[in-house]
Amino acid sequence: MTIKGETMENVIFLAIGLLLLFYAYQLIIKHNIKIMHDYHYQKVNDSQKKAYPQVVGLGLFVMGVDYFLVVLLHILSGKFSAILILLGTVLGIGILIYGQYRYNGSIMRSEEHTSELQ
Numbered sequence: 001m002t003i004k005g006e007t008m009e010n011v012i013f014l015a016i017g018l019l020l021l022f023y024a025y026q027l028i029i030k031h032n033i034k035i036m037h038d039y040h041y042q043k044v045n046d047s048q049k050k051a052y053p054q055v056v057g058l059g060l061f062v063m064g065v066d067y068f069l070v071v072l073l074h075i076l077s078g079k080f081s082a083i084l085i086l087l088g089t090v091l092g093i094g095i096l097i098y099g100q101y102r103y104n105g106s107i108m109r110s111e112e113h114t115s116e117l118q
Contacts, residue, residue, distance in 0.1 A: 027057030
């Protein structure tokens with residue numbers, strides 16, 4: 001791959017990582033649940049509305065840090081690690097799915113929202 005292509009890969013992964021970390025910050029630190037679609041949290045109990053975005057934010061944080069580590073590894077060693085991307089993405093998505101099931105009951109839309117669309 002050319003140097004220009006490698007630089008573009010790094011920029012793209014840094015941008016995605018930064019975006020994921022921004023959303024993680026909004027969910028974990030700011031407790032801004034409103035950045036999510038309402039059907040993701042409408043079944044969440046009021047007592048759990050603080051914990052739910054923290055779990056989802058953790059999944060995004062894991063993926064954001066993973067993308068930064070991939071870029072750092074690429075800059076330092078010249079190697080691009082698809083395995084590291086895969087591991088971080090799978091772990092992050094696993095945390096997101098866990099949070100959805102734990103606090104919302106499913107990863108799909110609620111029946112009420114689905115009936116509104118029809």
